[in-house]
Amino acid sequence: MKEQIIQADVLCVGGGIAGLMAAIRASELGAKVVVADKANTLRSGSAGLGNDHFRCYIPEVHGPDIKPNLESLVRSQVGGPMRNMSFMRTWMEKSFDIIKLWESWGIPMKYEGRYEFAGHGLPGRMLASLKYSGRDQKSVLTREALKRGVTVMNRAMLFDLITSNGSFIALGINLKDDTLLVFHAKSVVLATGLCTRLYPSPTPGWMFNIAYSPNNTGDGRAMAYNAGAELANLELTMRWAGPKYFARCGKGTWVGVLRDPEGKPIGPFVTKPDRKLGDMAADIWHSAFEDFAKSGKGPVYMDCRGISDDDYQYMAHWLRHEGNASFLDYLEEEAIDLKERPVEFSTYEMHLSGGVLYNEKGETSVKGLYAAGDELFGGISCAATFGWIAGDSAGPYAQSAPISEAHQATPRIEERKQLIKEMLERKKGPGWKEANLALQQIMQDYAGPIRSESLLTAGLAHVRRLKQKVGTTLVARDGHELVRSLELVNLVDLAELLFLAAMERKETRAGHVRVDYPFTNPLLDKLLIVRKGDEGPVMEWRELRR
């Protein structure tokens, strides 16, 4: 197997919003920066096709008091169970600077000359989502990174991280020619996005029909764990909702009312379509669609009937920027007119909201190792803000850090090379798809919407057996399958940790439904930390600082 050694002051793992922002900032501060992206930074990841709303605090819009924004953030999925107040304050305080920066680079952050706020709104309350035209945001960020001398390596999937004498060795595969990539970096920013493909999609057997990028498989979380960094709240999951069967993000972009089959609104917030508010019913009542289906009272429709042509154009404009162009094209092709036809909405599959624990400086628990964005779910403005901040920390750190030495990492590198060699040379055995489907059915049945001690105990044993099979029997016929197989290696590692954490959290909270502990225990309003110990995973509870 061919090998390529790449030296960097700062290695950004993942070229999404967070990874590119970190690269831009670290490079500005004089560091030699490499971005490695599994796909192509121009269109990769969950933000590859765009976003249309950016959670922020703008003093001239929201007034001099930041508190209402912070309170709204604490109540949200990204705030409550996951972050310290110092993190959330930094996020909101810095968000407007990032908006101005993006505007100066050519990402349109204003609509008709003003800052426009809409969607995810409650009547009479402050709106925190800035509408922006993000369809081409990644080509802008890629251009800004290249302009500052950042090296962008596309089709480079990184799968393992080893600490070595205070610096780092990262291992990857060049997907196009199967070359083993060995990165020697003084500092690393993990920015690989969410962890999807652990749970089945709404369409049986079709793993790629999901709302977030199906190519984000938690590689950063697995790498952080391997390098000794702390993961937090892996057991907490979330579920998105949107058009049934055509899984897409952006329910806050719709201008309509969620209604039952008789036309009655399911929530108390809007009775007719409102472009400023959207319909918050599904944001607040996460299980609404399932509850209606289970009780026989469904389906639930997103009903845009009655909106003006102007409101329709407004919604379509933002849906295109939110990455829903192919959905709109499909509606047009099928002559489905949203002004005439209510469309069914449903809840999608589970995915992790927990992940790599990083603080308001982007620091993980390992010196020199930083993380940003959806390594711990935060959405687009979190990725942009903490990507920048992670670069701001990693750049100066790297320039004073020791040179990376490979010798400490040699046994691990050899072990991983052997794993890859065997996957490529094996002639008979399961492929990655078989293993991924096996994993998804275990996750759904034993750590899915219903969890209990007995189910989790049984499921953990199944996952460990599957992990052993993944490590010893997978067949990869080319670079593409090798990358998918290495994703599986990381996914089964994370699945095992999720089971352990889910057993430890003996309560029900944020998508973690323990039927044997059916209440939220205020004493467990804490972070559940998992890290690698000498004899396997170690868990620890930690207070959140509010």
Add this chain to the structure above:
Amino acid sequence: MPPLIDEEKCTRCGTCVDICQSDVFAMPTEATIPDASHADECWHCGACVMECPAEAIRLRIPLPMMVCYK
């Protein structure tokens, strides 16, 4: 299965091969029309449609993704 390439319009530039985040396309030589060899890994994001300079690609949304309406 999606995506569909119009062979008359395709200039074999390889943009779709480079841009697809799921690595759906294969293009063994510069003379060949890209082949959607990993079509079941398509996210239907439409990046190939958007980026193709010859406007030669369209997505056929598969039946299990049909939008259910009243």
